Amino acid sequence: MSWIDIGALEDIPLRGARTIKTALGCVAVFRTGAGEVFAASDRCPHKGGPLSEGIVHGQSVTCPLHNWVFDLNTGAAKGEDGSIATFPVRVESGRILLDAAELTARSAA
Amino acid sequence: MSKQRLIIIGAGMASGRVIEHLVETAPDAYDITLFNAEPRGNYNRIMLSPVLAGDKTYEEIVTHDDAFYCSHKIDCRFGQKVTAIDTAAKTVTSDTGEVLAYDKLLFGTGSNPFIIPLPGHDLEGVIAYRDLEDTQAMMGLGQGNRAVVIGGGLLGLEAAAGMAARGVDVTVVHIMGHLMERQLDPAAGYLLRKSLEEKGITIRLEANSKEIVGKDGKVRALMLEDGTELPCDLLVMAVGIRPNTALAAEAGLAVGRGIHVDDQMLTSVSDVLAVGECVEHDGALFGLVAPLYDQAKVAAQTLMGNEAAFVQKTLSTKLKVTGCDLFSAGDFAEGEGREDIVFRDPARGVYKRLVIEAGKLVGAVMYGDTADGNWFFGLIKDGTDIEEMRETLIFGPAYQGGVAADPLSAVAALPPEAEICGCNGICKGTIVDAINAGATDLGAVKATTKASASCGTCTGLVEQLLQVTLGDDFQMPTAQPICGCCDLTHEDVRRLIKAQELKSQEAVWQELGWKTLNGCHVCRPAVNFYLLADWPLEYRDDPQSRFVNERKHANIQKDGTFSVVPRMWGGITNPAELRAIADAADKYNVPTVKVTGGQRIDLLGVKGEDLPYIWADLNKAGLVSGHAYSKGLRTVKTCVGTDHCRFGTQDSTGLGIKLEQALWGSWTPHKVKLAVSGCPRNCAEATCKDVGIICVDSGYQVSVAGAAGMDVKETERLVDVASEAEAIDWTVAFVQLYRENAKYLDRPYKWVAKVGLDWVKERLDDPAERARLIEAFELSQSIYRKDPWAEHAAKADAFQPLADLKLEAAK
Ligand code: SRM
Numbered sequence A: 001m002s003w004i005d006i007g008a009l010e011d012i013p014l015r016g017a018r019t020i021k022t023a024l025g026c027v028a029v030f031r032t033g034a035g036e037v038f039a040a041s042d043r044c045p046h047k048g049g050p051l052s053e054g055i056v057h058g059q060s061v062t063c064p065l066h067n068w069v070f071d072l073n074t075g076a077a078k079g080e081d082g083s084i085a086t087f088p089v090r091v092e093s094g095r096i097l098l099d100a101a102e103l104t105a106r107s108a109a
Numbered sequence B: 001m002s003k004q005r006l007i008i009i010g011a012g013m014a015s016g017r018v019i020e021h022l023v024e025t026a027p028d029a030y031d032i033t034l035f036n037a038e039p040r041g042n043y044n045r046i047m048l049s050p051v052l053a054g055d056k057t058y059e060e061i062v063t064h065d066d067a068f069y070c071s072h073k074i075d076c077r078f079g080q081k082v083t084a085i086d087t088a089a090k091t092v093t094s095d096t097g098e099v100l101a102y103d104k105l106l107f108g109t110g111s112n113p114f115i116i117p118l119p120g121h122d123l124e125g126v127i128a129y130r131d132l133e134d135t136q137a138m139m140g141l142g143q144g145n146r147a148v149v150i151g152g153g154l155l156g157l158e159a160a161a162g163m164a165a166r167g168v169d170v171t172v173v174h175i176m177g178h179l180m181e182r183q184l185d186p187a188a189g190y191l192l193r194k195s196l197e198e199k200g201i202t203i204r205l206e207a208n209s210k211e212i213v214g215k216d217g218k219v220r221a222l223m224l225e226d227g228t229e230l231p232c233d234l235l236v237m238a239v240g241i242r243p244n245t246a247l248a249a250e251a252g253l254a255v256g257r258g259i260h261v262d263d264q265m266l267t268s269v270s271d272v273l274a275v276g277e278c279v280e281h282d283g284a285l286f287g288l289v290a291p292l293y294d295q296a297k298v299a300a301q302t303l304m305g306n307e308a309a310f311v312q313k314t315l316s317t318k319l320k321v322t323g324c325d326l327f328s329a330g331d332f333a334e335g336e337g338r339e340d341i342v343f344r345d346p347a348r349g350v351y352k353r354l355v356i357e358a359g360k361l362v363g364a365v366m367y368g369d370t371a372d373g374n375w376f377f378g379l380i381k382d383g384t385d386i387e388e389m390r391e392t393l394i395f396g397p398a399y400q401g402g403v404a405a406d407p408l409s410a411v412a413a414l415p416p417e418a419e420i421c422g423c424n425g426i427c428k429g430t431i432v433d434a435i436n437a438g439a440t441d442l443g444a445v446k447a448t449t450k451a452s453a454s455c456g457t458c459t460g461l462v463e464q465l466l467q468v469t470l471g472d473d474f475q476m477p478t479a480q481p482i483c484g485c486c487d488l489t490h491e492d493v494r495r496l497i498k499a500q501e502l503k504s505q506e507a508v509w510q511e512l513g514w515k516t517l518n519g520c521h522v523c524r525p526a527v528n529f530y531l532l533a534d535w536p537l538e539y540r541d542d543p544q545s546r547f548v549n550e551r552k553h554a555n556i557q558k559d560g561t562f563s564v565v566p567r568m569w570g571g572i573t574n575p576a577e578l579r580a581i582a583d584a585a586d587k588y589n590v591p592t593v594k595v596t597g598g599q600r601i602d603l604l605g606v607k608g609e610d611l612p613y614i615w616a617d618l619n620k621a622g623l624v625s626g627h628a629y630s631k632g633l634r635t636v637k638t639c640v641g642t643d644h645c646r647f648g649t650q651d652s653t654g655l656g657i658k659l660e661q662a663l664w665g666s667w668t669p670h671k672v673k674l675a676v677s678g679c680p681r682n683c684a685e686a687t688c689k690d691v692g693i694i695c696v697d698s699g700y701q702v703s704v705a706g707a708a709g710m711d712v713k714e715t716e717r718l719v720d721v722a723s724e725a726e727a728i729d730w731t732v733a734f735v736q737l738y739r740e741n742a743k744y745l746d747r748p749y750k751w752v753a754k755v756g757l758d759w760v761k762e763r764l765d766d767p768a769e770r771a772r773l774i775e776a777f778e779l780s781q782s783i784y785r786k787d788p789w790a791e792h793a794a795k796a797d798a799f800q801p802l803a804d805l806k807l808e809a810a811k
């Protein structure tokens, strides 16, 4: 694993998200109301909606375009046939860390 | 074998435990010399709070008294500080100048309270909460004195509650959004705040301290960042602790945030050990006694030459304030692959949340009923597999192995004297009797018994009773709850928010029994609107509870870009504005510039990252957001009116501009569009708007509830008035009535169809009610009538990606 620091926890609003640009597309980093952090593909498999712009509730996000709801733990869309890639994240001393190797390997797949 | 010399620095809770282990197991191993900066021996520091609250005396919390030290021949140096250590010569020097030699040295120096270096922090009357002296200073405050506590964590709240119990007027200032945020989630934090407020303590959240104001060298008030002054006679800072490591660092020990120790509690220098809050073990610091006692056991074993190793364990927290029953354990934040189980009982003020990961319980937060806390704590520590009992886990050990809880059988099992309606004190027996006597629906039960006739929270229970008593003869009503997160309709939620004065999202989730942590994309935007409409001063709009367009202040397009529509008041513009729009279109490569159906110009296809910059450019030309994206005022279309048109009867353009300037920025249940036409020819299409005004010779015909979208419907006449001012008043009052009553996402025409135009007319006909509505609207506008673009343009960073890993990944 090659963890890289992508920013401070408080740069993401509670129940909000920010994006990270990668060579293979945008990754959304979510912060829930309870403070957990999740990373997943920013692209909705339905029609490409930017998930980082959706409403974050519990440990889910709702796509802003047509309201598909994704479980951020698994990436599965609830009640729909589709899912998004999720990526390991760590938070250490208020900094958010992503695994760079994983990012490139998985978003390529 | 002659005894070795052990010098201990600090007679605290951790080193006290080491001494107990030593004198019990190996009384002949060491001659102990005990230094303590405080002029006393070891007492139970955590019980200072009961001493403060008056529930205990200092004498009752002494752990080791003179007799203890004497019988174990411990050489006590109380009130003496160790000031230097020579680890090569193996000596310590105290502040009396004495130099003593050791064979083994033990650090137990605890920690120092952190004092924020605000201007005035050194005034008399500014204290921390750490020792007996601080406690006595607080106990010295009499009835009617005022105290401010900075810090809403465990210590700050115990200090506040203790002083409040003595009749002191206490305000707690906390920088975060909820109390004890390290141990509690927002829901439990809400309940804790409520209990403390019931004790008369004032809580100010998200409050930044700026300066401590003094008079004659003594504290007089705390000034907040927003300019508020909180007068006080004593100011307690309880904002955290820092391991007390200065002496160790000077002596050359390896020190990070705390004194580095290994699993045997040995520091980096031979023959020197450390225990307690002053240490750092494997990156962790310690602030609760449970792990310190484990450390003490290990340190004693190491001193006796035995093998032992310190292992960090999960911790649990309780707050020692009477009536605030909370419990938190394990890890309930930060992490992947987790699932929540939430239980709320609004009537009893109970909230429980369990966090599960990979079939195991990893965290628990509880408020109001913590009886099962230790059982959950056990499951967390032992890593028990809970898959089997997942369904009933939240109900605690009593339910395990029993039948699954079914709400109907639970109601059926209640005894006749069980209270159902708390407001009116109606018990089950009374309701069942009424049902048997012929009250076979909710309305009839309400009318005959008063049950559920007040706040309505027991409606569900009454319906269940109807079902249990009548069986198949009773049809559960089909009123649609907002969504799966709750059992209440929009109308019920609006009513209860007003009746129970619920002023935060947490209050709604808890008091109305939400089944999820913080709602979903359906209910949260609605609740956010209801709260800001009813409590404009107490509640602030929450961007994270709004759909993307309203959060971004732009319409998202199907390709993820945005559209930008500046306001053109009443459809009027000028060459300077048009030039600014043209320049912006050039500068940001706007692919499409379109005239909208709302008499203004739309710049379509702007990149999200560019939004703050294009807004700043438009702002410079005096252009503000057109709110083309909001559930709020969109446009006021006008025609040219008397200024130019040969048929115009009144200044329709001028009235349109005035209306737009009065209403812009306000949030409403759905979007609101107006139009003003200068004569009945109606060139502004006023008769299909939410509010449409037709100017006539005798004045203004104000009509409402039109539609020209998915439905098409002509407006209905609300009133005819003679003056422009009256037309504005009636319009504003109508919009406010709509804001206060309509269901989220009902346009005015849908809402009026539900309540009836007659009801609306009746309300607005009353001059006092009209005045109240206008005043309420103005109050809300004092906060919301401003340009969101200007605000967001100043925070351009938030619109950029958090990081760009394109280069990183390519490497
Ligand atoms: C830009 C504009 C079309 C245009 O190019 O003229 C427009 C564009 C959109 N309209 Fe509209 N409406 C526009 C005038 C209208 C009008 C005409 C008017 O305002 O006089 C109507 C009929 C009147 C009315 O409001 O009912 C109209 C009825 C709707 C509706 C149906 C509303 C209803 O209650 O029936 C929706 C859907 C909704 O709001 O839920 C809608 C929704 C939309 C949205 C916001 C769809 C969306 O949610 O993304 C469109 C955004 C497009 C984009 O990508 O930017 N638009 N829309 C007009 C902007 C006016 C402005 O200056 O603010």
Ligand SMILES: Cc1cc2nc3c(=O)[nH]c(=O)nc-3n(C[C@H](O)[C@H](O)[C@H](O)COP(=O)(O)OP(=O)(O)OC[C@H]3O[C@@H](n4cnc5c(N)ncnc54)[C@H](O)[C@@H]3O)c2cc1C
Pocket: B009, B010, B011, B012, B013, B014, B015, B016, B035, B036, B037, B038, B045, B046, B047, B048, B049, B080, B081, B082, B083, B108, B109, B110, B111, B129, B130, B131, B155, B158, B244, B247, B275, B276, B277, B278, B286, B287, B288, B289, B290, B292, B318, B320
């Ligand atoms: C009001 C209050 C309530 C608390 N409530 C709880 C609770 O409910 N649950 C819980 O688990 N924990 C609680 N704690 C925390 C708990 O009290 C501490 O974790 C514990 O006391 C730390 O023990 P220690 O031995 O490391 O340090 P201390 O008990 O602070 O002892 C350190 C001692 O070393 C002395 N010293 C420092 N430097 C020198 C020097 N150079 N020379 C000589 N002496 C020196 C100090 O004067 C002090 O007496 C509470 C703390 C406070 C203040």
Ligand code: SF4
Pocket: none
């Ligand atoms: S009518 Fe309105 S909502 Fe429909 S496509 Fe046109 S702009 Fe979009």
Ligand code: FES
Pocket: A044, A045, A046, A047, A048, A049, A063, A064, A065, A066, A067, A068
């Ligand atoms: S693009 Fe996400 S739901 Fe349609």
